[in-house]
Amino acid sequence: MILKLLGSGLLSMAFLSGCTATQTVDHNQHNAVSSGNEQGEHAGHGTTTPAPSMDIKSIWKLSTDKPEPNQKSNISIQIDDSKGAPVEKFDVNHEKQLHLILVSKDLSYFDHIHPEYMGKGLFEISTMFPKNGEYKLIADFIPTGSQQKTENHWVQVGNEKAALEPIIPDTSLTKTVDNKEVTLQFDKLQAGKEVQMNFSFKDSKTQAPITNLQPYLGAVGHVVIISSDVEHYIHNHPLEEKATGPDAKFATFxxxxxxxxxxxxxxxxxxxxxxPFVVQVP
Structure with a gap:
């Protein structure tokens, strides 16, 4: 999950291809960027030597070929190397060996869960999908001694074609959630360059700055960004992981x-x- 940052390092990224595509990034950095239809090179900076990249493949299985809404589905993800042998060891990255992101095709549903490692490259978890439709599952992990990988898989839930909710950019980047007023700001919202973004927190009733944010998975916060076509996946970690508010700053791309x-x-x-926020990037 983790790219070098301009100013505090150089952005590094990779792009994916296919339904179960693979992303690799330098996992000593702060962000990951991946895409479903392109492939690119990695950038390094300074004296940091990127870990070698391991060719891997993922095998996804669900307890049923056609999961139904609001019913438990068991998901297994088998991670093998290019020769079909199980990948045995994974780095703990922000307290977990594998992060699994679930989103509906219209991005109206989001979940970030953590399958249990069963050994010999196998991860398992049970979850529920809230409604009919297509869902993209994105597994984010680091085989020990290798760069970070992202594997993804589409799942059709139910037999009905679900109506897709429109993905409309927000007219205001201030939201109130659980009595917290959260404002998102960018230094300059643009494509193709590093962007600094800041989440600022106030008590929605008193307007007092919130300064007691607690670590979530080892950091003040985590950010996932996905393009409206569900092709580009970005996972950001904060620039100052031990911050407690009122600001949580990130760099993204x-x-x-x-x-x-x-x-x-x-x-x-x-x-x-x-x-959640929806933005239009020029």
């Missing part, structure tokens, strides 16, 4: 112009909140 949905995940008083 939008690979092309278009509409993107952003989910910020934060924690206060042992409660995790998700703050």
């Amino acid at each position: 939008f690979p092309k112009s278009g509409v993107y949905k952003i989910w910020g995940q934060f924690q206060q008083n042992s409660q995790v909140i998700i703050v």
